[in-house]
Amino acid sequence: MSIICKSQSELAAMREAGKIVAGTLQALRELIAPGVTTRALDKAAERYIRDCGGTPAFKGYRGFPASICVSVNETVVHGIPGKRTLSKGDIVSIDVGVVYEGYVADAATTEAVGPVDGEASRLMNATSSALAAGIEKAVEGNHLSDVSNAIQMKVEAEGFSVVREYVGHGIGRSMHEDPAIPNFGQPGKGPLLAPGMVLALEPMVNVGTWQTEVQRDGWTVLTKDRKLSAHYEHTVAVTKNGPWVLTAT
Numbered sequence: 001m002s003i004i005c006k007s008q009s010e011l012a013a014m015r016e017a018g019k020i021v022a023g024t025l026q027a028l029r030e031l032i033a034p035g036v037t038t039r040a041l042d043k044a045a046e047r048y049i050r051d052c053g054g055t056p057a058f059k060g061y062r063g064f065p066a067s068i069c070v071s072v073n074e075t076v077v078h079g080i081p082g083k084r085t086l087s088k089g090d091i092v093s094i095d096v097g098v099v100y101e102g103y104v105a106d107a108a109t110t111e112a113v114g115p116v117d118g119e120a121s122r123l124m125n126a127t128s129s130a131l132a133a134g135i136e137k138a139v140e141g142n143h144l145s146d147v148s149n150a151i152q153m154k155v156e157a158e159g160f161s162v163v164r165e166y167v168g169h170g171i172g173r174s175m176h177e178d179p180a181i182p183n184f185g186q187p188g189k190g191p192l193l194a195p196g197m198v199l200a201l202e203p204m205v206n207v208g209t210w211q212t213e214v215q216r217d218g219w220t221v222l223t224k225d226r227k228l229s230a231h232y233e234h235t236v237a238v239t240k241n242g243p244w245v246l247t248a249t
């Protein structure tokens, strides 16, 4: 494993990519409503990213056909935008990656479509709090698995389960760099975090079993029990001054 540390100017460039990601997610939040197709979200995202001078990082990645992933309800991640319309009570996860001047930033959010039931809103709160707990541990001198463990503890304290087969990742000039970052594990293991490391932290959290399966399209990941799943992600730099969330609004 080789973790590429970024210089101050590289982090500044990644922050510019991160601002476009944040702006895209904000624009999509305003569009999410019952009756909107997932394809409409994709088109709006691509337009926003290109208008900012960026490139959608996911489009064409290993053949992925769209600019964003849109994952509704029991879809964990990698949902392909299409004809599906959002319905009142759905939860929808949007994952966006942007390349800007050679650097990539990656973030995701889960949003409610109109009012949702208590379980769905507890799931979303637990997942975003777990991400925040992981970010807090992304500091110089911690071990990588301190981040993983903080995420898992937060999720399991709420009675939900952490997906095992998909993990966070280092990020920089490539969308996926070392290290792989599981959202579970014992603390105190793995590499020591150092300034300049950039981590895409992304808990994927299920109401029921952590197990998943991939649909026949080769992309769409569903919960095995078809219960709800949520996904939040930020691109986070480890700095001398603590974690810097490069995809913050």
Ligand code: MG
Pocket: 106, 168, 169, 200, 202, 233
């Ligand atoms: Mg990611």
